[in-house]
Amino acid sequence: MDTPLYEQLYMHIVHEIHEGKLKSGDRVSSEKELAEQFGVSRITSKKALEKLAEAGVIKRIQGKGSFVADVHPSNLEFMRQLEERPAPLIHAQDRPLIGLIIPGFSDEYGLKLLQAMEKRSAQHQCDLLIKRTGGSKEEEEHAIQLFVNLGIKGLIVTPVHGTHYNAELIRLVLGKFPVVLVDRYLKGIPVCSVYTDNRKAAQDLTLHLIDKGHQNIAYLSPPVENTSALEDRLLGYQLAFTLEGLKLNQDYCLTNITGTRTGSWAEDSAILKNFLEQNIDVKAFVASEYSVATMLAQVVDALGKKADTYDIVCFDSLNDYLGKPIFTHIQQDEERMGEEAVDLLISQLYGEAVPEQRIIEHNMIIKEQ
Template sequence: MSDKNTPLYKQIKDYLLNLIDENKHIPNYKLPSENQLALKFNASRISAKSALNSLQDEDLIYRLQGKGTFINSNINSHKQFTKHKIDKESTSLNKDIICMLVPGIDSRFAINIINGAKAYLESTNFKLVLMITDANQNKEKDFIRTSLDLGCKGLIIFPSDNQLYNPEILKLSLNKFPTVLVDRKLEGLDISYVASDHFNSAYQATNYLIDKGHTNIGFISPPPKVASSISERILGYEKALSSSVGLRDQHKLMLPHTLEDRISSIKNYLSKNKDISAIICEGGITGLNLIKIIYSMNLTCPNNIELILYDNEFEQYMDFLPCKPIVIEQNPYDIGYQSAKMVFNLINDNSSSENIIVKENIIFDH
């Protein structure tokens, strides 16, 4: 019987190896399906699929779409045939791992977070296993369960934006499993996080524009969600306006989901708010399109509209832009490094949750 501490992936594989050993002389013996294995071991389908894929890679089984999984009839003794592979795999699986879940790797921000985490863990006995959730909460749930099935010692999670908490993250919090959230904090959950100082960066940026004499300052961003840092930026913007005498009007635009709809909403926003003389906006594609739209309306920056954009995702295009906006730059490498350090400490010290706020830089000149 498998040890309870053995990762579920390995338990499933060992179970299948025994079935193969017992039934290898039966031609085309059919093995349990992914769903059946997941139910039997109370595991995720990903864990069951990983075990089956591993056996298929070793030529112990073959799979026919729509028909099932069968023992390879050419096997004489699977234990002799795969002994060196099993030993090698066991050695690898016995290494301590930390799993890191990120929405994607299509931005410099995410890549630098990953690089920061890897840099810290290189000096430890832990290996970083990266999982891409595609900003999909269902995938995020599956990968959290899979990480636990694999026997990971700790989790670093860059949560997907969603209106509701991921229940798997709630379970991690309740079970005191070593977990660190990246660039997010979930109100009401006792769970560690490392995040940028979103409130103060927006507050300082807005005050900078107020000090320059701007009285109608716009703010463009995706809508705030439960697991989003956007709400803190909005609060910083609102606080700066409310603290300044005579500046009560807020010109917020919460962007729709698709790029086409975002472009349309920005055009309408600028057409209806012709008195706006400065805008704080998220960077990336949205920031680039904002600049393009401003110039298409025969306006210029900063003469007509002064821009402050979040994150320098467009640095490679800077020399080709008609203007050079002020940039609020986060420190993703440090966020990743501090996240890995924090989860390492949680694993080894069994310490209580803690939070780290990483300062952002406002770059006025490029």
């Protein structure tokens, strides 16, 4: 891995002291001045000054700035050892490449996440490369290989849905390559992941319907196997019944909705039409995804039923033309998820330890009646 930019700044200041250009008590350039001088971010210059202070090379005085510390023999030896290492020049064009691999993005989910990542990457003086996989494991493997061959320094991934982990991704993780997962995690695999507490979120949605008087509540989802977000949402739905002391009818759990993966809704529409006709007591639904909720609403309309006949809740809903939510839904904090993912990846590039889990708070948006 190339020398991090903050370490290059660090070495530059050590060199200035060693050459006598900066002496004990002299003021060192501020974070802002260093950032402008070398074309790096304030985050980078701040980290360089913090590391110098930790090493005892400079003293940072709040409200006044940073100053060269008294040169004790221990510091002289420390700086002599550092001077034995080459101090590469810093150039604005030395911006590391990082990659983002994501199944796709849309207005209801993913667009804000992407925008936040692009903005945060620029703040870190990194360039973000993006590859959409369309939910294909083969495309995901190809994207990983492509990005590694292009020389990326770190990778952010939203893994595709599926029953098997991607071997290329596992190889990177086990090889200690900087990786952050977004929106889901891999069970049993030690990799930094940023995601919503999907279990709690689905539980909140289900409890909302129970509080409205519903007891016969169905759950709609694509196949959940080995997709942590979907597994946790199903579990949250089930736990809500346990908390309320209600009996859960497993026949109300439909986890075979495949239209979001295949793009064909004909079979799903038939399944839902049959379910509605066979289970007339079910008047409430928890949909694991917005597209599933909209498909259900279309089936309800096709059956000639009024829209308010059923209570439908979901994740990541859009608003109508008046700016009001179409469904009561869980609103994930995409902006913070994106920022955290980039920050945690950059920390890995600096060689810092990062947590395996970073859970981002969610909100429940209630549709007005």
